[in-house]
Amino acid sequence: MSETDELLAIADNKGASISIRNVGMDFARRGSVVTALEDVNLEIPAGTFCSVLGPSGCGKSTLLSLVAGLASPTRGTIALDGNPLTGPFHDVGIVFQSDVLLPWLTVLENVVLPAKVKKLNMEQARTTGRQLLRDVGLHDFCNHYPGELSGGMRQRASICRALLAKPSVLLMDEPFGALDALTREKMQQDLNRIWAEDTKTVLFITHDIEEAVSMADQVIVMSPRPGRVLRRYSIDLPQPRTPAVRRDPFFEETVDDIRNLFHEAGVL
Amino acid sequence: MIPPSIYKVLPPIFAFLALIGFWEFGVDYFDVPQYVLPAPSAIGAAIADHWQSLLRHSGVTLVEAVLGFLLGIAVGLPLAILISCSPWLERTIYPLLVASQSIPKVALAPIFVVWFGFGLLPKVLIAFSIAFFPVVVNTVVGLSRTPPDMIRLMQSLGSTSVETFLRVRIPMATPYIFAGIKISSAFAVVGAIVGEFIAATSGLGYLQLIANNNLEIPLLFACLVLLSLIGAVIYYAVVLVEHLILPAPLRSQENDEARR
Numbered sequence: 001m002s003e004t005d006e007l008l009a010i011a012d013n014k015g016a017s018i019s020i021r022n023v024g025m026d027f028a029r030r031g032s033v034v035t036a037l038e039d040v041n042l043e044i045p046a047g048t049f050c051s052v053l054g055p056s057g058c059g060k061s062t063l064l065s066l067v068a069g070l071a072s073p074t075r076g077t078i079a080l081d082g083n084p085l086t087g088p089f090h091d092v093g094i095v096f097q098s099d100v101l102l103p104w105l106t107v108l109e110n111v112v113l114p115a116k117v118k119k120l121n122m123e124q125a126r127t128t129g130r131q132l133l134r135d136v137g138l139h140d141f142c143n144h145y146p147g148e149l150s151g152g153m154r155q156r157a158s159i160c161r162a163l164l165a166k167p168s169v170l171l172m173d174e175p176f177g178a179l180d181a182l183t184r185e186k187m188q189q190d191l192n193r194i195w196a197e198d199t200k201t202v203l204f205i206t207h208d209i210e211e212a213v214s215m216a217d218q219v220i221v222m223s224p225r226p227g228r229v230l231r232r233y234s235i236d237l238p239q240p241r242t243p244a245v246r247r248d249p250f251f252e253e254t255v256d257d258i259r260n261l262f263h264e265a266g267v268l
Numbered sequence: 269m270i271p272p273s274i275y276k277v278l279p280p281i282f283a284f285l286a287l288i289g290f291w292e293f294g295v296d297y298f299d300v301p302q303y304v305l306p307a308p309s310a311i312g313a314a315i316a317d318h319w320q321s322l323l324r325h326s327g328v329t330l331v332e333a334v335l336g337f338l339l340g341i342a343v344g345l346p347l348a349i350l351i352s353c354s355p356w357l358e359r360t361i362y363p364l365l366v367a368s369q370s371i372p373k374v375a376l377a378p379i380f381v382v383w384f385g386f387g388l389l390p391k392v393l394i395a396f397s398i399a400f401f402p403v404v405v406n407t408v409v410g411l412s413r414t415p416p417d418m419i420r421l422m423q424s425l426g427s428t429s430v431e432t433f434l435r436v437r438i439p440m441a442t443p444y445i446f447a448g449i450k451i452s453s454a455f456a457v458v459g460a461i462v463g464e465f466i467a468a469t470s471g472l473g474y475l476q477l478i479a480n481n482n483l484e485i486p487l488l489f490a491c492l493v494l495l496s497l498i499g500a501v502i503y504y505a506v507v508l509v510e511h512l513i514l515p516a517p518l519r520s521q522e523n524d525e526a527r528r
Contacts, residue, residue: 068424090426096417103517104439117425117435145517 014047015200016081016091016168018067023076024226025062035226036062037073042220042229046081046168047199049192049239051212053258054222055267060205063227064171067203068092080169090118093162095175099154101146107157108133108142114165125164132160136190152183159191170195170202176211188215189243196240209258214245221258223265231261306486311493314486321475326494328471329460332388333498336395337456341449343396344403351404352411353433365404373398373459377466386467395459399452406448410441442518446510453502457495472498 020042027034036059044050054060065071066078069089078085093114101110108129115125133139136156138149146154155175162170175191176184192215195202206212212219219233233254237245245251262268288308294300295307302310315322351357376397380390414437422432464473472491479487510519 065420068420070420070423088423088426090424092424094421094424096421098415098417100415100418100421102418102436102439104515114425117422117427117431147517 015170017046018042018044018050018169018201018203019079019082020044020063020067021077021079023063023066023073023078025059025066025071026074037066038226038228040076040227040229044201044203044218046201048217049195049202049204049215051204051206051216051219052222053206053209053212053219054227055207055224055262057225058222059225059227060207060222061173064094064173064203064205067169068094068171089169091165091167092169092171093165093167095155095159095162095170095172097174097177099146099151099158101154101158101161103146106143106145107138107149110146111157111160111164113161118165120165129160129164132163133157135194136160150183152179152187155179155187156190159194163194168200170200172202172204174206175204177206177208184211185243189241191215192239192241209255209262210246213251213254213258214241219254219258221261224267230265231258233258303483303485306489310486311489314484314490315493318487318490322472322490322494325470325472325475325491326498329457329464329473329495330498330501332391332460332463332471333395333456333502335388335392336459337399337453337502339392339396340399340452340456341403344400344448344452345407345445348404348407348411352408358408362408365401369401374462377462380463381467386469390466391460391463391468391471394463395456398459399456402448402451402455403445404448406444406451407441410444410448411437413444414440439518442514446506446514446519449506450503453506454499457499457502461495 020040023037023040024035025037027036040063042050052060052063062071066073067080067085067089069085069087069092072085080089101107102113105113108126111129111133112122112125114120115122130139130142133142136159138153138156138160141149141153141157146157149157155178159175162172176187179187188211195215204212204216213233213235216235217239219235221230221233222228223230235250235254237248237250259268292307292309295305306314347361351362373394377390377394380393384390384393418436418440419432422436427435460471461473464471465477468474472495476488476491479485479491
């Protein structure tokens with residue numbers, strides 16, 4: 001079985017569970033030590049959508065780098081499916097706030113970039129890439145350059161790129177932060193639909209309370225620096241979510257509660 | 269059908285022709301002596317009279333400028349890549365390099381003549397010493413312009429840093445590299461001419477000195493026309509290469525137009 005077949009064979013799994021235990025992270029900055037994260041404990045079951053919500057500079061993005069294995073924690077351990085992380089974790093798809101598409105590659109070539117770097121079967125990758133782009137309504141733009149697309153379309157393409165190699169974990173670092181309000185809401189619905197069709201573990205970082213609650217199964221609220229977990233909410237609303245979720249009393253209650261929590265923490 | 273590009277080309281051509289017309293008419297009308305400002309027709313006549321020697325001396329200057337320019341790229345590009353790969357070099361060599369720019373390169377010319385004689389070499393070296401700096405600085409800046417998230421993305425895909433350098437950082441830098449090369453192409457001609465002013469037995473700079481001494485002012489202006497042609501030839505050769513090797517979204521010309 002080739003590597004690609006293997007990847008397709010595990011495509012139907014529910015992703016990997018993420019367990020973060022007693023994690024702390026320090027940075028040396030201009031001689032002094034800055035603590036970005038302190039004593040963070042999280043259990044994210046396989047196949048759940050988890051939003052991490054916090055004010056700017058609370059170490060949310062640091063947390064994402066740690067889970068991707070791009071940095072290692074100063075204290076504590078991170079394990080995926082029970083295996084402690086020791087280096088970069090490649091079975092992951094990352095979406096950043098900026099789309100970071102390569103401007104000289106067409107949209108389709110950008111989407112199949114993971115296959116190219118991982119030296120997978122390109123023929124198959126292009127088929128999958130086209131399918132993913134069709135799913136998000138970008139099929140007619142396969143051969144366009146990113147510069148010819150709007151911000152929302154580019155971010156859609158970068159989500160397709162993150163999904164291409166069927167990663168068991170999807171990490172999203174404020175992916176819709178740079179988009180206008182309407183585009184953002186549409187993207188939230190699309191992402192929720194894509195995720196519901198092929199559930200995998202999602203770690204979604206945001207500072208938008210409604211955004212966090214409307215999509216996620218669980219919401220982790222973080223404190224200002226040094227980032228600690230303030231509270232954990234289970235959002236027991238049926239998936240996939242519809243726009244009507246925002247009018248649900250439970251939704252409104254949770255959003256209010258988080259707002260109060262931020263108020264107490266001095267963020268709002 | 270008139271291609272739309274005509275509308276971009278025509279206005280500057282008309283402006284140029286109008287300028288030549290005013291010049292010709294003004295020189296005639298105000299009776300400007302030829303040793304102050306020759307009329308375009310007189311310059312044209314000088315080119316026609318001296319075309320053989322103009323061509324020969326142009327060839328000399330072109331070779332000097334092109335060699336200095338290519339040497340500037342050949343040394344500047346690898347040096348810039350080394351500097352951006354090594355924080356140590358960036359701290360040691362790069363500040364010296366930037367500081368060295370306070371030396372007027374033109375003032376090096378007499379020294380180069382003392383060291384390397386009157387031939388081709390000192391001119392090439394002067395052209396090189398002016399041309400190589402824009403290549404180095406632009407390449408170093410361009411290589412640092414890759415968004416950090418793009419590098420993190422490549423890392424997460426399992427790309428090695430060499431692979432990321434070749435696949436992402438170099439292409440991301442190409443618009444900056446070509447911008448630097450274009451500046452260098454103009455500088456190289458300046459370097460060659462200055463070298464010829466100091467000590468030479470051929471080249472357009474040498475011909476200009478002769479024409480100046482003989483008060484052949486139209487010939488002096490004819491040299492100027494050929495010099496600007498040389499500059500244009502090198503510049504558009506760079507544009508052509510850029511067009512041939514870079515995909516459309518990275519070419520500076522297209523991007524300039526897109527921004528308009």
